[in-house]
Amino acid sequence: MKQLVTGDAVVLGLRPARLPSRALAVCLDLVLVWVIYIALTLALLTAVSSLDVAALAAVQVGLFLLVLVGVPIAVETLTGGRSVGKIAAGLRVVRDDGGPIRFRHALVRGALGVVEIQLLFGLVACVASLVSERGRRLGDVFAGTLVVRERVPSVEGPAVPPPPPQWLSAQFAEVDLSRVPDSLWFAVRQFLLRVEQLDPAVRRSLAERLADDVRDWTGGSSPQGMSAVGYLAGVVAERREREARRVFAGSEGMSSPSPVPSSPSPPSPPSPLLSPPPSPSSTPPVAGGDDDGDYDGDGDGPRPSTSGFVPPS
Incomplete structure (x- = not known):
């Protein structure tokens, strides 16, 4: 996966969304927006049924542009790239540099989304997302945006080393x-x-x-x-x-609180790296060689750490 780098050469820890999660979000958004469109169409056509055919066609075109195009654009603009489907799937639309999108980004995505998702039944969007390295469709390419995952499972290690036996x-x-x-x-x-x-x-x-x-x-x-x-x-x-x-x-020198009995710490599970020393009759293990390191000191007197071990950033 290609890393995202801002204009200030800062690497962003964003994970682009892939086709399955994006397809789920789009399906949820389409179901919701089509339900609203059909309900408004039935209500308005019943109210203006006395108009001629041209007026009814103009009402239908206006509803199509207002609901199927304008509503997704307005929602992404007001929520900063989060629609109902994207919230459910844990996704968000951001700029290429990781910043929040604006109206022009949402306008380009919404206009091209009508063509590549609704009029072409999502075929062009699926092909473009599969070909793209970061899973972007044509609307994202022209708008300069990217759909990323907001809910990322965090793997955290222990805060301190485990206690020895x-x-x-x-x-x-x-x-x-x-x-x-x-x-x-x-x-x-x-x-x-x-x-x-x-x-x-x-x-x-x-x-x-x-x-x-x-x-x-x-x-x-x-x-x-x-x-x-x-x-x-x-x-x-x-x-x-x-x-x-x-x-x-x-702390006891500054104040004299009542003594609290200390509970014994639970026994830690045995570790293969911290096994008990062998009996005196057994031969102690020979220390491993230093052929993998880069230490070249002479071993005389105290010296700072030269192990070369650098914790990961």
Whole structure:
């Protein structure tokens, strides 16, 4: 799908509507407007039945232009590109640059829509929408408009990394985390949020580099047999616990509220990336190689994060 870019070189996150949703919206609009047209025609022809044939033909043409052409144009202009059918289908008409349409856009769309949708039974509109990269019919092409989807399913990830198992959190009570920079914490947090979505080789390489950076700043070492992902999850959870204790301690110093019993946190589901360390008799796993990364430091002393992990924008 081609991205929509405004005149200021801003990429818009709009999703063009395709033929099935547009056809549903058009069918609903046509049913509604034809019901209004037929009802008004019957009422007016009964009222002016005494007129001659030319007058009756003029009344019919006027009703056709007023209802089947003027009503859709007026509705799209007043509602900013939303008709009854489009509201039901979750669609909206916008300009090519993503802005709201005006009367001239609705006029061109409505005038050409009468020809390509009603007079030609929608054949031209269907062919043009299938051929167009963004699903536009001829009215949209000449008017410079686009029909987009307003109701887009949102997929949101967790706000914070999931908590590690209890046995893992107890391994980092004495680790000095005060020297680790915030930029490294941010990189570790973003990595843990997306650890399940990464390729295993990339995940291992990034985890080992981030773990090396954290160990250099803390001056400690990983517990024997613990994976790099488990080490990162443990230090992040320990930092979060210390921040929470410091905040609560400060609030208790300003006021003395009545103590509230804390309920035990529910156990987190086991993760294959955070499995318990092997028994002493087993051989600890060998750390993965660094053939996938671009880190070229010498490993002496504390240093900022050089993992190359950049969270997605």
